[in-house]
Amino acid sequence: xxxxxxxxxxxxxxxxxxxxxxxxxxxxxxxxxxxxxxxxxxxxxxxxxxxxxxxxxxxxxxxxxxxxxxxxxxxxxxxxxxxxxxxxxxxxxxxxxxxxxxxxxxxxxxxxxxxxxxxxxxxxxxxxxxxxxxxxxxxxxxxxxxxxxxxxxxxxxxxxxxxxxxxxxxxxxxxxxxxxxxxxxxxxxxxxxxxxxxxxxxxxxxxxxxxxxxxxxxxxxxxxxxxxxxxxxxxxxxxxxxxxxxxxxxxxxxxxxxxxxxxxxxxxxxxxxxxxxxxxxxxxxxxxxxxxxxxxxxxxxxxxxxxxxxxxxxxxxxxxxxxxxxxxxxxxxxxxxxxxxxxxxxxxxxxxxxxxxxxxxxxxxxxxxxxxxxxxxxxxxxxxxxxxxxxxxxxxxxxxxxxxxxxxxxxxxxxxxxxxxx
Amino acid sequence: xxxxxxxxxxxxxxxxxxxxxxxxxxxxxxxxxxxxxxxxxxxxxxxxxxxxxxxxxxxxxxxxxxxxxxxxxxxxxxxxxxxxxxxxxxxxxxxxxxxxxxxxxxxxxxxxxxxxxxxxxxxxxxxxxxxxxxxxxxxxxxxxxxxxxxxxxxxxxxxxxxxxxxxxxxxxxxxxxxxxxxxxxxxxxxxxxxxxxxxxxxxxxxxxxxxxxxxxxxxxxxxxxxxxxxxxxxxxxxxxxxxxxxxxxxxxxxxxxxxxxxxxxxxxxxxxxxxxxxxxxxxxxxxxxxxxxxxxxxxxxxxxxxxxxxxxxxxxxxxxxxxxxxxxxxxxxxxxxxxxxxxxxxxxxxxxxxxxxxxxxxxxxxxx
Numbered sequence: 001x002x003x004x005x006x007x008x009x010x011x012x013x014x015x016x017x018x019x020x021x022x023x024x025x026x027x028x029x030x031x032x033x034x035x036x037x038x039x040x041x042x043x044x045x046x047x048x049x050x051x052x053x054x055x056x057x058x059x060x061x062x063x064x065x066x067x068x069x070x071x072x073x074x075x076x077x078x079x080x081x082x083x084x085x086x087x088x089x090x091x092x093x094x095x096x097x098x099x100x101x102x103x104x105x106x107x108x109x110x111x112x113x114x115x116x117x118x119x120x121x122x123x124x125x126x127x128x129x130x131x132x133x134x135x136x137x138x139x140x141x142x143x144x145x146x147x148x149x150x151x152x153x154x155x156x157x158x159x160x161x162x163x164x165x166x167x168x169x170x171x172x173x174x175x176x177x178x179x180x181x182x183x184x185x186x187x188x189x190x191x192x193x194x195x196x197x198x199x200x201x202x203x204x205x206x207x208x209x210x211x212x213x214x215x216x217x218x219x220x221x222x223x224x225x226x227x228x229x230x231x232x233x234x235x236x237x238x239x240x241x242x243x244x245x246x247x248x249x250x251x252x253x254x255x256x257x258x259x260x261x262x263x264x265x266x267x268x269x270x271x272x273x274x275x276x277x278x279x280x281x282x283x284x285x286x287x288x289x290x291x292x293x294x295x296x297x298x299x300x301x302x303x304x305x306x307x308x309x310x311x312x313x314x315x316x317x318x319x320x321x322x323x324x325x326x327x328x329x330x331x332x333x334x335x336x337x338x339x340x341x342x343x344x345x346x347x348x349x350x351x352x353x354x355x356x357x358x359x360x361x362x363x364x365x366x367x368x369x370x371x372x373x374x375x376x377x378x379x380x381x382x383x384x385x386x387x388x389x390x391x392x393x394x395x396x397x398x399x400x401x402x403x404x405x406x407x408x409x410x411x412x413x414x415x416x417x418x419x420x421x422x
Numbered sequence: 423x424x425x426x427x428x429x430x431x432x433x434x435x436x437x438x439x440x441x442x443x444x445x446x447x448x449x450x451x452x453x454x455x456x457x458x459x460x461x462x463x464x465x466x467x468x469x470x471x472x473x474x475x476x477x478x479x480x481x482x483x484x485x486x487x488x489x490x491x492x493x494x495x496x497x498x499x500x501x502x503x504x505x506x507x508x509x510x511x512x513x514x515x516x517x518x519x520x521x522x523x524x525x526x527x528x529x530x531x532x533x534x535x536x537x538x539x540x541x542x543x544x545x546x547x548x549x550x551x552x553x554x555x556x557x558x559x560x561x562x563x564x565x566x567x568x569x570x571x572x573x574x575x576x577x578x579x580x581x582x583x584x585x586x587x588x589x590x591x592x593x594x595x596x597x598x599x600x601x602x603x604x605x606x607x608x609x610x611x612x613x614x615x616x617x618x619x620x621x622x623x624x625x626x627x628x629x630x631x632x633x634x635x636x637x638x639x640x641x642x643x644x645x646x647x648x649x650x651x652x653x654x655x656x657x658x659x660x661x662x663x664x665x666x667x668x669x670x671x672x673x674x675x676x677x678x679x680x681x682x683x684x685x686x687x688x689x690x691x692x693x694x695x696x697x698x699x700x701x702x703x704x705x706x707x708x709x710x711x712x713x714x715x716x717x718x719x720x721x722x723x724x725x726x727x728x729x730x731x732x733x734x735x736x737x738x739x740x741x742x743x744x745x746x747x748x749x750x751x752x753x754x755x756x757x758x759x760x761x762x763x764x765x766x767x768x769x770x771x772x773x774x775x776x777x778x779x780x781x782x783x784x785x786x787x788x789x790x
Binding site: 052053228229230258259260261262263285286287288289291292311315325326328329330331332333334337339340341342343344346347416 | 487488597599600627628629630631632633636654655656657658660661662681684685694695696697698699700701702703721
């Protein structure tokens with residue numbers, strides 16, 4: 001379901017994920033890692049994806065970049081990418097000559113796609129190059145012509161990745177090649193994606209990129225082990241930004257870093273976003289971080305988005321009991337010190353998720369309907385702000401009065417007391 | 423349930439909550455292998471002149487970035503490393519950690535909980551084995567029935583129920599939170615008086631963390647354990663501990679009641695830490711996080727050749743010439759707070775102009 005917040009701002013839409021499903025095929029049962037996930041990313045927006053480990057947030061990131069490998073399979077949905085209008089920031093038409101092999105369809109049988117055909121059917125993108133898609137059929141329509149990333153061949157993906165869509169992985173040490181200097185790794189990207197760029201301009205670009213992320217260019221000669229954790233993460237961000245992508249997906253980019261370094265990296269990301277106007281999908285388990293950083297936050301639980309809201313709404317009044325619990329799992333720096341309760345239990349096994357709402361076994365407010373009927377993401381009742389929640393408590397069919405934030409607080413407290421009495 | 427045992431051993435702990443474990447001017451250096459015989463001997467100066475005191479029924483948090491020496495402090499206190507200099511006092515008496523039989527008794531009372539529950543349990547042994555080993559080693563049980571009973575009660579104490587099922591499980595069958603509960607149960611098996619928890623929740627899922635912290639809090643209150651809580655997360659230090667100590671590059675820089683230290687940090691490094699911590703209260707419709715001012719860039723220095731004097735001076739926005747010459751003495755700030763910083767005076771006569779009119783306390787505060 002396309003959430004209402006974005007429907008009226010289609011021209012500004014950069015990425016639209018519709019009903020995405022990803023499964024891991026395991027011998028002892030299929031793991032439904034991402035189920036029916038839909039969201040929209042606007043240009044220049046930072047979208048935060050939060051959830052515990054196993055909630056499917058990284059799988060979602062990998063699915064968007066089409067980096068999933070078997071046993072993971074995308075079993076349905078669409079990922080629509082809305083390229084920038086005809087001006088084309090990259091002038092790639094001049095640097096890349098379409099070659100026949102670009103039109104070869106997917107070579108491997110692993111390219112599993114499914115779901116309904118997107119607005120841009122496969123046939124239209126068969127010509128391969130994005131320039132063709134963009135420039136081929138009339139410039140006036142360009143802006144509204146989305147590309148379904150799930151329909152692209154490997155060669156087509158090669159054009160999209162890094163140019164339009166870059167990813168920063170969690171572990172900086174593992175993401176860099178230990179036997180190549182930072183310069184070689186940046187130049188490697190440029191050589192592959194900008195084959196017509198001269199050696200000198202590549203070097204120049206590498207220096208620019210290092211300055212961009214705040215590393216002295218003389219560190220270009222360093223090997224990854226010679227850099228500190230923070231510098232490595234900066235180098236990775238520099239590499240991700242090498243081709244000025246539209247979307248930067250960051251999968252827990254600061255989790256392995258110390259707080260002070262983490263703050264520096266975040267400030268850097270914010271500064272770069274101002275400067276280069278890319279959009280970010282920021283994945284982390286640290287909700288308190290997202291509340292500072294992201295424009296919109298989507299909370300995932302057991303492979304589904306259970307709540308989506310602006311950071312302010314989420315912070316002031318989380319609607320889903322899980323969001324509330326997650327928010328209250330982070331002790332505050334200010335305010336009165338009070339006993340917090342956390343969320344009892346642990347996340348479900350996704351091979352056999354509980355029927356109904358997957359959160360019901362841990363939910364302090366669960367009632368009968370929750371155990372049988374799956375809630376869908378809908379506007380939180382009486383709320384015009386665009387906060388969406390997948391919870392029966394906010395569905396007038398099942399619950400007359402939606403709970404307030406303090407009701408959620410009381411329910412968790414009661415649960416915590418009940419447990420300590422046990 | 424361990425109260426009877428404790429009342430015998432730590433008779434005065436209940437009435438007079440005197441210190442149970444003290445570290446006095448602890449230093450720890452790890453010598454490096456030097457290749458040239460004539461060259462200077464090099465060492466990692468991991469911990470310098472650290473003093474801390476743990477009280478029964480009280481939690482003390484030790485906060486710092488990685489490389490600040492906080493884990494080394496815990497390991498020295500646990501008797502895993504011998505301190506280079508300084509002393510450990512247990513129940514008011516010097517701990518003779520070089521004496522093997524003393525060390526055995528000492529370790530029974532001072533237990534360490536490790537950070538990573540995925541590597542601190544032996545994958546080829548079940549939960550039962552992990553919990554029966556300490557019971558056997560310290561001869562706390564005499565027959566199988568007693569042993570089973572003891573283990574089941576331990577599992578119940580850490581909220582692993584039904585205990586009868588968990589006793590048979592292997593580590594790979596447990597989630598991270600459950601494993602950490604098992605390692606807490608293992609530490610509790612010998613009825614310790616001091617628990618040294620080295621980042622006990624940082625490897626766990628967010629929703630599980632509070633559960634484990636609350637479990638430790640309950641044990642602290644019900645069983646009057648003295649807890650050392652090592653963490654890099656200053657907000658959970660505030661939640662968990664009565665007192666907070668801040669370490670930077672092996673030096674203690676500030677300490678006092680947690681709320682005081684975190685709400686009104688005095689030492690520039692503490693200010694930096696607090697301002698860098700994620701804080702949804704920065705939430706402001708007009709400002710993104712650009713409001714936070716971070717003048718102190720950079721990272722913890724190498725501890726092989728650490729900066730002289732106060733090790734924070736290369737990053738400190740208030741650094742003065744004296745800061746690089748010697749480490750400031752301890753300045754008491756009242757109500758149990760102290761700091762090592764020339765900005766607030768020095769135990770030795772300060773040079774001049776140190777009590778200048780500008781207080782640095784607000785430097786890092788968000789301008790928003």
